[in-house]
Amino acid sequence: MADAELVVEVAGAVATVVIRNPGRRNAMTPAMWRQLPVLLDGLDADPAVRALVLTGADGTFCAGADLGDLDELLDAGDDSIAVAAEERLARFAKPTVAAVRGACVGGGCQLAVACDLRIAADDARFGVPPARLGLVYPAPTTRRLARLVGPSAAKHLLFTSELIDAERALRIGLADEVLPGADLAARVDGLTGAIVARSQLSVAGAKEIIDGRADDDRVAWWHRQVRASGEAREGVAAYHERRAPRFGWTPPAGR
Incomplete structure (x- = not known):
């Protein structure tokens, strides 16, 4: 065929x-x-x-x-x-x-x-x-x-x-x-x-947690990614400045 x-x-x-x-x-x-x-x-x-x-x-x-x-x-x-x-x-x-x-x-x-x-x-x-x-x-x-x-x-x-x-x-x-x-x-x-316009950190973390593929250590890893990436600071700043956020997180190799 x-x-x-x-x-x-x-x-x-x-x-x-x-x-x-x-x-x-x-x-x-x-x-x-x-x-x-x-x-x-x-x-x-x-x-x-x-x-x-x-x-x-x-x-x-x-x-x-x-x-x-x-x-x-x-x-x-x-x-x-x-x-x-x-x-x-x-x-x-x-x-x-x-x-x-x-x-x-x-x-x-x-x-x-x-x-x-x-x-x-x-x-x-x-x-x-x-x-x-x-x-x-x-x-x-x-x-x-x-x-x-x-x-x-x-x-x-x-x-x-x-x-x-x-x-x-x-x-x-x-x-x-x-x-x-x-x-x-x-x-x-x-x-x-x-x-695709949203924070890919937020989206990827949510999907993994909802699907039951994140244990406690993995959830803690996601929260460390939030702090280290600056995604949340950018999102809050964009909200206050009434502009589109410029999210830049990408999955680290071998995550």
């Missing part, structure tokens, strides 16, 4: 990864699952990139895993390449936003849930179909979904395999915002523009 690929576009400080698989509603192939962590490693290491958008080509987010290659995904269980890609996306150090149009099903929903935020067009449809296929959803994926939407909503999605519309996804916390499709790109641009 030569046309199945992940395409990276960078505009300013925002990188966009586009899921593209024409004819299969952007289903993820094994090659694409393997490609995603490699792309994320490069974008994470690029200091010019401050936020990541994940989206699908041609009005569809992602219809799941390409079931023509099912055996390769099944044999590994929770050690599958799909789970490895999901986990790498969840560990991405910078803010991640899923921009969702159309189908966001199975592996597509798996990737969207691994992002920090999900902004959906009103035509988006979400679903988790393992019960329809006789599969057991991977444990890390199941737990991440339950943490996001709560146990009851996760059980409904997993037990029924029903597709839910964008408004219901918003009510259960699967989507953070829903808006007309014509407005989606502008809203994602505005959201990521706001994120």
Whole structure:
């Protein structure tokens, strides 16, 4: 499937990864699952990139895993390449936003849930179909979904395999915002523009703490970064002077 690929576009400080698989509603192939962590490693290491958008080509987010290659995904269980890609996306150090149009099903929903935020067009449809296929959803994926939407909503999605519309996804916390499709790109641009303009020290520290990846020593390290960097002094000065802050913190090597 030569046309199945992940395409990276960078505009300013925002990188966009586009899921593209024409004819299969952007289903993820094994090659694409393997490609995603490699792309994320490069974008994470690029200091010019401050936020990541994940989206699908041609009005569809992602219809799941390409079931023509099912055996390769099944044999590994929770050690599958799909789970490895999901986990790498969840560990991405910078803010991640899923921009969702159309189908966001199975592996597509798996990737969207691994992002920090999900902004959906009103035509988006979400679903988790393992019960329809006789599969057991991977444990890390199941737990991440339950943490996001709560146990009851996760059980409904997993037990029924029903597709839910964008408004219901918003009510259960699967989507953070829903808006007309014509407005989606502008809203994602505005959201990521706001994120990259903020103190990257504040953003990175908040993400790590919220995601449960910072123990007490690491939290103390973040507070030392605040004092040493001068970010807070700059932010307060900019507030009093009614100007845009000039934040300059960048992650130290090997942080």
